Amino acid sequence: MTDLTSIVEGLAKQALGGQAGQNNSGLGGMLGSVLGQLGSNQNNSSSGGLGGMLGGVLGSLTGGSNTxxxxxxxxxxxxxxxxxxxxxxxxxxxxxxxxxxLDKLRGSGLTSQVQNWVDPSTSEHSDVANDHVQNLFNDKEVEQVAEQTQTQKQDVYGAIGTVLPQIINALTPKGEQTNNQEANDDIQKVLGMVSGFLK
Known part of the structure; x- marks a missing residue:
């Protein structure tokens, strides 16, 4: 079992101000708080768990008025x-x-950073520079996220550079000894939860 769900849950909590789920047990209780806080996205109420919570966050991001x-x-x-x-x-x-x-990241000149992210005893992870992220990620996909979130592409690249180390760290709780199949299964699970909100 990797820490992927925990890291995504933590990001969602931060996005909603950190109050969500403090007095509730589990993702279900936190989802209730999130939906109560957002209030506007009724179509998420039928969606349980982390997927619904992420949908609520994304909905609040794209549906909110820019003040x-x-x-x-x-x-x-x-x-x-x-x-x-x-x-x-x-x-x-x-x-x-x-x-x-991980091999691709190491091959793109991030060997020491990857070593740091994978090391379970290290909790501080430096962000990846935008130029590295731009070389790794599909520009069209980044543009799509920028459009969906009404932000600049550079901001999306910056967000990837911040979150990528956290995700790699969450997927490798046992460092190099982590079971890759388990990590890949967890990736599939989380993607399944949020797939409804991607398009």
């Missing part, structure tokens, strides 16, 4: 971090799974 206030901006930044999760997980799958994605 330009700092609070909305901060919430938008956090929500963008959640919005790039499916993009990163799909990218890992496109490479052929976790091990192939």
């Amino acid at each position: 330009g206030s700092e609070q909305n901006n901060s919430s938008g930044t956090q929500s963008l971090l959640v919005a790039v999760v499916p993009l990163i997980l799909s990218w890992i799958q496109q490479q052929g799974g976790l091990q192939a994605a």
